[in-house]
Amino acid sequence: MKLLLCTTAAVCFLTGCYPVKQYQSNLVGLVPPGPKVNHTVPLGFVEFDDNGQIFSRAQLDNTVAEIGKLRQDCADPYVIVFIHGWKNNADNNSNNVAGFEQFLRDFYTDVTENDGGKSSCAVPVMGVYIGWRGARIKVAANFSYWNGSAAAVRAGGLDLEEALFRIMCTARPTQTEKTNLVLIGHSFGGRALERVMTPYLETQILDELRSANYRGGAMRFPLPTLTVLLNEAAPATDAKQFLDFLKHHNVTYRAGERSVPLFLSITSDGDWANHIFLPIGQAAARMQLKTRVYCTGNAEADRKSGCSGDPADPGVITNQSTYFTHSTASIPALYNHYFVKGGADLPECQQHDTEIVKWKAAKDNYVFCETAGAWNQTPYWVSSMPISIVPDHSDIFRPELSQTLISFIRQPREGQPVIQAH
Amino acid sequence: MRTTFERRIGFASALLVALVHSGIAYAQNVTPAPAIDIPPCNDYRITNDEDLTAKQRACIWGGNLLTPGAVFGAGFSSAYGLLTKEEPAWGQGAAGYARLYGARYAQGVTKATGEYLTAWAFKEDPRRKPTNCIAWNRTVCAARSLFAQPKDGGGYRPVFSTVAGAAAGGFIGMSFYPNTGTVTESLSRTGTSLATSLLSVELTEFQPDILHLVGRLFAPKSTAKEAFATAKEKP
Numbered sequence: 001m002k003l004l005l006c007t008t009a010a011v012c013f014l015t016g017c018y019p020v021k022q023y024q025s026n027l028v029g030l031v032p033p034g035p036k037v038n039h040t041v042p043l044g045f046v047e048f049d050d051n052g053q054i055f056s057r058a059q060l061d062n063t064v065a066e067i068g069k070l071r072q073d074c075a076d077p078y079v080i081v082f083i084h085g086w087k088n089n090a091d092n093n094s095n096n097v098a099g100f101e102q103f104l105r106d107f108y109t110d111v112t113e114n115d116g117g118k119s120s121c122a123v124p125v126m127g128v129y130i131g132w133r134g135a136r137i138k139v140a141a142n143f144s145y146w147n148g149s150a151a152a153v154r155a156g157g158l159d160l161e162e163a164l165f166r167i168m169c170t171a172r173p174t175q176t177e178k179t180n181l182v183l184i185g186h187s188f189g190g191r192a193l194e195r196v197m198t199p200y201l202e203t204q205i206l207d208e209l210r211s212a213n214y215r216g217g218a219m220r221f222p223l224p225t226l227t228v229l230l231n232e233a234a235p236a237t238d239a240k241q242f243l244d245f246l247k248h249h250n251v252t253y254r255a256g257e258r259s260v261p262l263f264l265s266i267t268s269d270g271d272w273a274n275h276i277f278l279p280i281g282q283a284a285a286r287m288q289l290k291t292r293v294y295c296t297g298n299a300e301a302d303r304k305s306g307c308s309g310d311p312a313d314p315g316v317i318t319n320q321s322t323y324f325t326h327s328t329a330s331i332p333a334l335y336n337h338y339f340v341k342g343g344a345d346l347p348e349c350q351q352h353d354t355e356i357v358k359w360k361a362a363k364d365n366y367v368f369c370e371t372a373g374a375w376n377q378t379p380y381w382v383s384s385m386p387i388s389i390v391p392d393h394s395d396i397f398r399p400e401l402s403q404t405l406i407s408f409i410r411q412p413r414e415g416q417p418v419i420q421a422h
Numbered sequence: 423m424r425t426t427f428e429r430r431i432g433f434a435s436a437l438l439v440a441l442v443h444s445g446i447a448y449a450q451n452v453t454p455a456p457a458i459d460i461p462p463c464n465d466y467r468i469t470n471d472e473d474l475t476a477k478q479r480a481c482i483w484g485g486n487l488l489t490p491g492a493v494f495g496a497g498f499s500s501a502y503g504l505l506t507k508e509e510p511a512w513g514q515g516a517a518g519y520a521r522l523y524g525a526r527y528a529q530g531v532t533k534a535t536g537e538y539l540t541a542w543a544f545k546e547d548p549r550r551k552p553t554n555c556i557a558w559n560r561t562v563c564a565a566r567s568l569f570a571q572p573k574d575g576g577g578y579r580p581v582f583s584t585v586a587g588a589a590a591g592g593f594i595g596m597s598f599y600p601n602t603g604t605v606t607e608s609l610s611r612t613g614t615s616l617a618t619s620l621l622s623v624e625l626t627e628f629q630p631d632i633l634h635l636v637g638r639l640f641a642p643k644s645t646a647k648e649a650f651a652t653a654k655e656k657p
Contacts, residue, residue: 029458035472043458092458098466101458270630275637315652316644331642333649343556363554375649391552391630397466 016138022047022055023090023131028066031127037105039112041123042066047090047131052157060163063128067170074121076178078409079171080107081164081224083130083155085187086148086233086273087141087394090131096186099397100129106402110410128167130160134188145281149233152188156195164196168222175418181224182409186396187273190232190265197227198242201262205251209421218418225417226409229265230401231393232327233274235282237320239265239328239380244313246378250422253379256414259370262379264408267329269384273393274327282325291320314375329382336374337383340367359407361400364388368408379419469549482548483538487531491622496526511600525598529591533615536590540583547571548583550623564627568619588615 024045031041044063047055054060070077080103084096091097104127111125132155136144164183171181185193204221208214245251246262253262267274294312295302312318314333328334337356340347342365349355349369356368366389376382389400460467463481471478486492500522504514512521541548553563569585570578592612596603625632 024458025456027455029456032457032459040457042455092460093464095464095466097458098460098464101460102466102470268630269634269637272633272637275640276633279640313653314644314649316649317642322642326640326642330637330640332646333642333644335646371646373650374646375653376646387630387634392633 018089018133018135018138020050020133022059023092024059026056026058026062028062031101031104034102034105037109039108039123041104041108041125041127042070043101043104043127043129045090045129045131046163048133048155048159050133050151050154052132052154052159054159054163060166064166064170067126067128067167070121070124070126071171071179074124076180077121077124077126078107078111078180078182079126079128079167080104080409081128081130081167081181081183083183083185083189083193084132084134085185085189085231085394086134086152087136087144089133089135090129091135094135095394096397097129100127103127103397103402103405106399107406107409110406114410130163130189130192132160132189132192142277145277146285148188149191149281149285152191152234153195155189156192160192161196161200165200165222168224172224173222174220175218175223176416178416180409182226182228183224184228184230184405185232186230187233187393190229191234193227194229194232194234194238194242197263198238202242202245205245205249205419205421209249216422217420219420223419226261227263228405228408229263229328230396231267231271231274231390232265232329233278233393234327235278236323236326236328236331236334239334240323243334243376243378243380246380247376251379251419252422253417253419255417258413259379260413260417261381261408262417262419263381265329265380265382266385267327268387268390268392270387270391271393274330278327278330279325286321286324289324291324294318294320329384331382332384334376334382335371335384336376336378337368337370337381339383339386339389340369341386341388342366357407357411359403361389361403364400366404474547474549476542479538479542479548483534486534486538492527492530492534495618496523496530499526509599509601525595528598529594529611529615532594533587533591535587537583537587540586541581544582546581546583550626552627560627561624564623565620567623568616584616584619588612588619591615 024047028042028044031043033039044059044066046060046063049055067079070079082096082100082103084090084094084100088094088096104125108123108125115124133151134148135141136147136151168181171177171179183193183197185191201223204223205219208219208221251262253260269275292309293305293307294317295305295307295309296315296318297311316333317323317331322331340349342348344363344365346358346365347367349367352372354370354372356370358365358367360366366386368383385404389404390396390398462468462471462475462477468474468478468482474482500519503509503522503526504519507514509518509522509525512518537548540546550567553560553567555563566578567581569581571581573579589612592610592615593608595611596605596608599607
C-alpha cells in the first residue's frame with residue numbers, strides 16, 4: 001500500500017496532477033471589458049469537487065442572488081450557464097474560462113447592438129460557470145479519458161441538480177417567464193448536464209401528466225429556455241431512453257406555432273474525441289457490462305438471436321452496443337436536423353425540409369434545417385456541425401460558434417417556449 | 423482587584439477589537455466584485471489575442487521546447503541516425519543513442535529559439551492560423567503561411583523566422599557533430615527542417631478533414647430517413 005501511495009505521489013509530482021480545490025472566490029465576478037466591449041458582464045462560479053460535492057454554498061447563494069437581482073432589474077435578461085468539458089476546470093488558466101468570458105462579451109455586444117436600447121438595464125446578460133474536476137493531469141492528458149468520464153458522472157450528482165434547480169427556479173420559475181435561461185454543456189460537461197436534466201424533466205413531465213388538473217397545454221415547472229449539448233462526450237444510452245420517453249408521451253416544445261429545441265445536441269464533424277476516441281474508449285468500457293440484441297419482428301431471425309423485449313426502434317439499430325459505443329450526435333439515425341453552409345451565397349434547405357434559422361458567421365452564411373421524415377421527431381434536436389463552425393473537440397469558443405449559438409438563443413419567436421404532452 | 427489603568431486598557435482593547443471587526447465587516451460588504459482576469463499565457467488568449475505581448479511570445483517559445491513532436495521527433499530521428507551509423511565516433515548502443523538524442527533535441531531547441539528571436543525582431547506573428555482558402559488551394563495557402571503572412575492593410579509581408587529557425591537548427595550541428603558537421607550536411611539538415619515545418623502546417627490545416635474521414639469509419643451508417651422507414655410507430 002505504501003509503495004502504491006509513493007508511486008502515485010511520485011507520478012503526480014513528476015507529471016503534475018491538478019489539485020482538488022476551489023479556484024474562484026465566493027463572490028460573483030466580472031468579465032473585464034474586451035477589445036470591442038466597453039462594459040463588464042457579471043460571471044458567477046459554482047464549483048464541485050471530484051466527488052460531485054459543492055465546494056462552497058456561498059458561491060451558489062451569491063450566484064442565485066445575482067440572478068434574482070438581474071431578473072428584477074431587467075425586462076427580459078439572459079442567463080447563460082456553462083458546464084465545462086474534459087481537460088478544463090474553473091481556474092483562470094483554463095481555456096474554457098477564457099473562452100466563456102469571450103462568449104459573454106460577444107453575447108453582450110449582440111444584445112446591446114441589436115435590441116435598439118429596449119433593455120431596461122445596462123447589462124441584461126449574466127454568465128454562470130459550473131466547474132468540476134475535468135482537468136486531471138498536465139502531461140498526456142488524453143489518457144485521463146476514463147477518469148474524466150467517471151468524474152463527469154459524479155459531477156452530475158445531487159449537488160449539481162440542486163444548483164441547476166435553484167438557478168432555474170430563480171431565473172425562470174414558470175415557462176411563461178421572460179427571462180431567457182440557456183444551459184450549455186461541453187464534452188463531459190454535456191454528460192453531467194444530461195444526467196441531471198433528463199431525470200428532472202422526466203419526473204416533472206410525469207408529475208404533470210398524473211395531475212388531475214392537466215388537460216394539455218403548458219406545463220408549469222421551472223425549465224431552461226434551451227439546453228445545448230456541445231460535442232457531448234457521453235454514450236447515447238441515456239439520450240436513447242429520453243428520446244423514447246419524449247416520443248412515447250408525445251412531448252412537444254413550442255413557441256407559438258413553431259417547434260423549438262428543448263435539447264440541442266450538436267457535434268462537430270472534426271470532433272475526433274467523439275467520433276474516434278469515444279467508440280474506442282467505450283468499447284474497452286463495454287467489457288464490464290453486457291449489451292443486448294434488439295428483436296427485429298422477424299420470428300426466425302429473433303429466434304436465432306435469442307432477443308427479448310420490444311422490437312428495435314429505429315429498426316436500423318439492432319444492437320444496444322451502438323448506443324453504448326457512440327455519442328448521440330455520432331449516430332446519424334437519431335438526427336432530425338442539419339446545417340447547410342452556403343459560403344457567400346445564401347444556403348437553402350433541401351426540398352420538403354423546414355428552415356429553422358439563418359445566420360452569418362465569419363465569411364459564411366448558414367441555415368439550420370429540420371429533416372422531414374426523420375425517425376426522431378422529438379424536441380431533442382440532434383445534428384452534426386460543419387468543421388467551419390467548430391473544427392475539433394475542444395476549440396469551441398470561436399466567433400463562428402458564438403454567432404451560431406447567439407442565432408439559436410436569440411431567434412425571433414412568438415412568446416416563450418412551453419412544454420406540452422399530448 | 424483590577425486597577426483603573428488595567429480597566430482602561432481592557433476597555434481600549436475591547437474598543438479596538440470592535441473597531442477592527444466592524445471595519446472588516448464593512449470591507450466585506452463593500453468588497454467589489456472580482457475581475458476574472460485571464461493570464462496572458464492562457465492558451466485561449468495566445469490563440470485569440472489580436473496582438474501578442476513579449477511575455478506571450480516567450481510563452482509560445484517555451485511551449486515549443488517541450489512538445490510531443492520535439493520529444494518523440496528527436497527520439498525517432500536519433501534511432502534512424504543510430505541505424506545508419508551517422509556518427510560512428512559516438513558509438514552504438516545506449517550511449518550513442520543518448521548523444522544523438524541530445525544533439526537532435528539541441529537542434530530543435532535552436533530552431534525554436536531562432537524562430538522566436540527572428541519573429542520578435544521583425545514583429546512577425548509566430549502563430550500559424552488555418553487559412554481562409556478553399557478546396558485544394560488550402561495546400562498552397564498553408565505552405566505560403568510559412569513564408570508570408572497577411573498585413574493589416576491588405577496584401578502580404580514576408581516571414582523570415584521559418585528559414586532563420588531552420589538554418590539555425592541546421593547549422594548548430596557544425597559545433598557538435600564530428601562526422602556530419604559540414605556545410606553540406608548543415609544545408610541538408612536545414613532542408614529537412616523546412617520540410618518538417620511544411621508537413622506540420624499541412625497536417626494542421628487538414629487535420630479536421632482527415633479526422634472527419636477517419637471518424638466516419640467508426641460511425642453507424644444508417645441515416646435519419648432510413649431510421650424513419652423502420653420506426654416502430656410512424657409519427
